[in-house]
Amino acid sequence: MSSEHERIVGSVRSSTQKLVGKFSEKIESMRRSSAAIRSLIREGYSADKAIFAARSLFGKEEAKFVAVDGTMAQDRQLDMIIFYAGAYAYQGKIIFDESGCRMAELNEETSSASVSSAIPIYEEEESSVAGKMTEAGAEIDPMRLPSSLMRLSEYYLAMKALEVDPGVKVVLLDRTLAGEFGHLVWSAREWLETGHSAMEGMDTPFGTVSQSDLDLARMLNPNKGLLLPPPRSQFIRYAIVEHLISAGKEVSEEELIRALSKGGGKAERIRRELQRLRDEYGLLEPGEGCRLKPHVWAYWERVSFAAKKVAEHIFETPPGEHPLIMKGGGGERWICSDDLDLVSLFILQRLLRMAWDNGVLLVGLIKDTMAYELAHSVSKVLSATGRIGLAGNVPDFNSDKALLQNYSVVEAMGLNTPWRTIEYDSCFRTAIPLCDAPAPGHGVKVKGAHKNVISNERTFVKAYVQLWRSNNDPAIRSHVFAYDRPCYPGLDNLRGLVLLHEDGEGVEMIEPVLECEEGSPVADLVIAILSSMAGEVIPEALGHNFPLFLADKKAKLVLEVARQTYLATVAYELAKSRLDQQILFNTKFRDFRSEIEAIRRG
Template identity: 30%
Template sequence: MGFIAERLRGQTSILTDLLTRRIRELAGREGLTSFIKCGCEGRSKLAYLEPGEYTAVGIDGSMDYDELLEMLLFYVCASGFKCGFTVGEDISFHLKGVERDRHLATSASVPLWAEDLFHVAGAPASSDEDPERAAERIPFALMTMAELTTALRAVEDEKVRLLLLDRPLSGTYGPLSRDLGLLLRRGESPLFGVETPYGPLTLLDLRIASVLGSGGGWVPKRRRYLPYAAIQRLLGSDGLRARQLFEELGIGEELGGDLIVRLERMHREHGRALLVEDGLRGEDPYLELQRHVRDYWLRVRGVAWMIVERIFYKSSGHPLMMDEGETWLTVVDLNSINAMLIQMLREEALKRGVTIVGIAKDTSSSDFIRAAMPYAKARGLIPGGERLPSFKHDRAFLTILSSVNPDAFRAPWRTLTYDACFTTLVEDREGGTLKAARKVVSMERQFVRGYFQLREFKGDSAVRSPTFLYDRFYNPEMDDRYTVELEVLDRGKPARIYPYWEGEMENPLDNTILLLLSKCDNPEVLEAMGHNQLLYLADKAVKAEVKLMKGLLRGVADLELGALARRQKIFTIARRFRDIRRETEGARERRAVEVEER
């Protein structure tokens, strides 16, 4: 043991020296601070808030699961806390008046037999995946749905102008969109065929919505997105000649011919339900969408709300069972609906003028170091002779950089903001540009990201509150002026993308967000200092509620299962062998102790 302890001491010393060297390397590096935007005072920097009284809401969720006999019980809940804030010469939050809004509470308890776990979790029964990991996927998908549902209900309040989520929007949407892509490739789901007032939901509806959302956002002209850009143009017209469509999309005859082929293929793959076929003949075909295609978003919204209603508000039936048979909603289905809920949230936020900010407390993101900083250097924002940091963790790098250069980082500060598509990019040292980190560059102009730090100690400005990631929806009205043209490698080939990049300018929207965040933390509570008081309270509330649910609802399920075991005489089937063995061994040990005491 002494040898191991001595060796551990030496190894720890090596790592300590390594961190010390990295910290020293950042001291005095003024060239690395050019991407920092300090300060947030002044009405002139506010983006969208006129003088008046408004409401801010913070939403968080929690989850847990329990094993009872051969059944799993999943518990999820989400809750919102709100307070008023005043916009005048300054902004003041009425944090003493924070209250839990009972209308912003979403919870569910979902039982599932262990034998159905892998199917509902989206893994085959023969999978080698750890059962605990598979089990966690289900409540996580349900918790995400609970938070997004609560957020959608919150933005219905006309006074709400700021909505805070304890999760990054872009970091949430990425995994959801991957599950949505998996569902689209499979082409099968119990969601398809669900009736709405506008007809049954189809695979085509969900495929269009996966890129267009509600239809009003930015769609790239890159080859794989081009059919959707064409559909977006056709949705806004009664039909177009092919050459007219090419002109509107800004593409030539060669790429246009490929587009027509791909649209016709999509038409055939979806049962000839996309285009009106009468005009498809000839050298310059007339392209017109079938009438029902125009209602794709209404059907998607309708089914999304039906699933939400089924899981959280319907009192009869199993929430994950679509009929009385065994047609289960899987995690892939749930996450596909969650992806649509995010699109719905974006639509409502932009329509109602609500700024939605996602905050990540613990993130291992490295996109700022590996993509945003190399691009900033290429644009001249960071001096050409400045060596980029060797850190692999954005938050660690920014926290240390601000601490060892306190005069250059006067809190509150934020980094420049950049497009979330940078998370899928990495520096191409050979080509001197950026390339896809994993073959494909994600769609730009969906989310905007940045980092912020709110507080420094008055007695020692080098002592700081933590650095956090924040992101928000791309807002065309505020953000279009900050877009750039960037050539990258996408699928190994040169491609032009047009992402958001704040650069050396200052976006009033992000200045406003920094100002709002700086006014609603709580320096008197360590966990809320430099973070957010509303999210802190929501976090405490949902954790306590899940704990309470677990204690109360386990007994309800236990009564039902106990009665089943007695009726069917399946005591050893209804109870796990390990539980029986543990109780038997415990009884034997207690008996042995009693004998010894005598």
């Protein structure tokens, strides 16, 4: 072995030993913090509470469910790119009794089993359709468009399933709801400010979609029982609009301030936002009183109709038309990745409203996540309020999942499955505790993780769950997964903990959902359902979710068949075209060079 090889081997050996040593230190730190970590975990579930939640949401002790998963692909033919995305569903029935929950039947959906689309575009159009503008110009992420298409296909199929069959009361999705909701709300703001949205200017039975309609729909998810939108920080303007919609009449400025400002501390900010709504946005009638202009009332109907119309055009494209080109305003407009994300946001909001209005349990199951808000935010807030005692800091495993997965193995003999962590508000994802002790008589001080902005509270909650372990060796366990779901008024505890957020204009009080002593019966309902679907003895499905496993396999099978078909179709159309074939290069130069090198190597 040469000296250079010896040096490399020695470097790798010492680096590996150092990493193993650091990991061992984390495990020892975990053992010292075992009691604190255990206080965040709830074993099993109450069948009685699960039945109560089922009756409260579904109106009975059984329900239909639908599990939706998607797939995507990207291929190149000559100077064309073909994007593919689709979603597929399996439906079944679950029954609740004193022993828990059982899956009574499972079958592939028939009436709304799938949505899919194969979309060809020229390479020269990729930057305008799939690119994102930056200071350096358009940056192209090759997987952004198919990823956005797949997400939209899953949300759209879930919405279709609920519309086609009102008996469907449980929707399972293989993605994070809260995480995507927050991301889509944030990214939509930048896109709407450009004024280039394909939805803006669309005609609907309720009027023409305006930029202010899109902005209101982006931020407004009203729910009186959950006190949404919260009258704070970036939500005040939208809380004003929602209050005026609910009032249905002219309201005095002072009356509005009393309704939205505890103790009158927000009076100046509310007056300033009223002035902007009147002068800058043109949403208020002139005069001293506060009254919305008539066109504002139907903002959601316009946006919801337009979003569904765009999704239908993509996945149920009329003959002879392109899925990403819509006609309107006397011309044609491309639907780009930013438009797809905007439509996904509005379809997700539509699902959220259906969940609240129709008693639907919406659950996002997350396989792999690097989130760490449980260890970095939630546990510190609970420690600051004295609800848990931390024997030193919780060890940093870079993610909550890694922490809990390792903990479940280290404490295998005393930790039964199924178990879950406490449920906590998704707003903790964007909140960072500022001190180790609560402010006297108030709450825990926090700041926003990015630009001091904290996302909306009381909209989604999240928890981690482990559903299976071996009876022969308790250390052999399934993966730890995360789930998130909407908050439900009357079932989730909305009072208790207070976060204090100084946003530059004062201290705002945030009241998140956080399980402290007694959990929500919806948590028992979720664990009962997930446990009933986690016992199938298939390695990649065991401890996960069998209906989602089937939907995933169906999606990949359909993709394999569809791919051959649409690629052959594109090749045929190009071959019979009258274009001078000499101008169509088979690949990019780098790809061409790689092919030649591969041929040369044999």
